Amino acid sequence: MNLSEINWDINAAGTWPLPAKVLVISLVCLVIAGGCVYLDTLPQLDELEATEKKEPELKLLFETKQKKAVNLQDYKEQLALIEASLDEMIRQMPTEEEVASLLVDISQTGLASGLEFKLFKPAAPIVKDFYSELPINIQVRGKYEELGLFVSGLASLPRIVTVHDVNIVPQNKDKSGVMLMTAMVKTYNEGSKTDAAGSGAKKKRSRK
The missing domain is CATH 3.30.70.60 (Ribosomal protein S6/Translation elongation factor EF1B)
Structure with a gap:
């Protein structure tokens, strides 16, 4: 196949030889795929990297809240005792x-x-x-x-x-x-x- 003999006008694409059509379609697909990677995948990768950097902080926050949740009942009981003691002191005023x-x-x-x-x-x-x-x-x-x-x-x-x-x-x-x-x-x-x-x-x- 002599590429110089092919009319590369897009309007004449129907007359292109099959190998030329396959080549052009492959190039178009590569360009589209590259655009998708650039416009969609790369920002997602950046977001993933930022999230991974926050992971230790989020893990520490989760552990802190988990400990508070585990001790919540103890805190409530202590608060009830403090309030009862305060009420008793106020009654003595x-x-x-x-x-x-x-x-x-x-x-x-x-x-x-x-x-x-x-x-x-x-x-x-x-x-x-x-x-x-x-x-x-x-x-x-x-x-x-x-x-x-x-x-x-x-x-x-x-x-x-x-x-x-x-x-x-x-x-x-x-x-x-x-x-x-x-x-x-x-x-x-x-x-x-x-x-x-x-x-x-x-x-x-x-x-x-």
């Missing part, structure tokens, strides 16, 4: 109406322990996230055992009362054993009604 009587209870506990109050001064409330601290500056006079009875008595009150910044010094230089204790006593409540109205987030809880 005095309401605003109970604060005045609690101050009397604190004073009576000191007197019943044999102490003499030199100072009993409630300070301004300190507002926290969902509760308020109610500090009371006190100064009492008595013997060591009486001071111990007083602190023990505060811990036995039905509402939460804590003792902070304790300082104990001898009252006199003699051997009478009389001491002077300065401290800050704190009790707590859920915050004032003004705070509750302002935030709209205070949750009323039933009390024993």
Whole structure:
């Protein structure tokens, strides 16, 4: 077959010899296949390579979430215990109406322990996230055992009362054993009604 004798005009393709037709069709198929590889397959290969690079990160993320899922029930049980403990503590906080009587209870506990109050001064409330601290500056006079009875008595009150910044010094230089204790006593409540109205987030809880 002499290629120079063939009329390569596309309109005369019907007159081409069979080998020429096969050759042209093969070339066209190769061009189409190459275009498909370039336009479709190569981008997919790039995407596959990018996904493979992310595989370690995705695997680590999966393992982390799997561990959380396995421990989910334990987390729920721990959360329930924390909420129950918090509810119990809040029930032990005095309401605003109970604060005045609690101050009397604190004073009576000191007197019943044999102490003499030199100072009993409630300070301004300190507002926290969902509760308020109610500090009371006190100064009492008595013997060591009486001071111990007083602190023990505060811990036995039905509402939460804590003792902070304790300082104990001898009252006199003699051997009478009389001491002077300065401290800050704190009790707590859920915050004032003004705070509750302002935030709209205070949750009323039933009390024993």
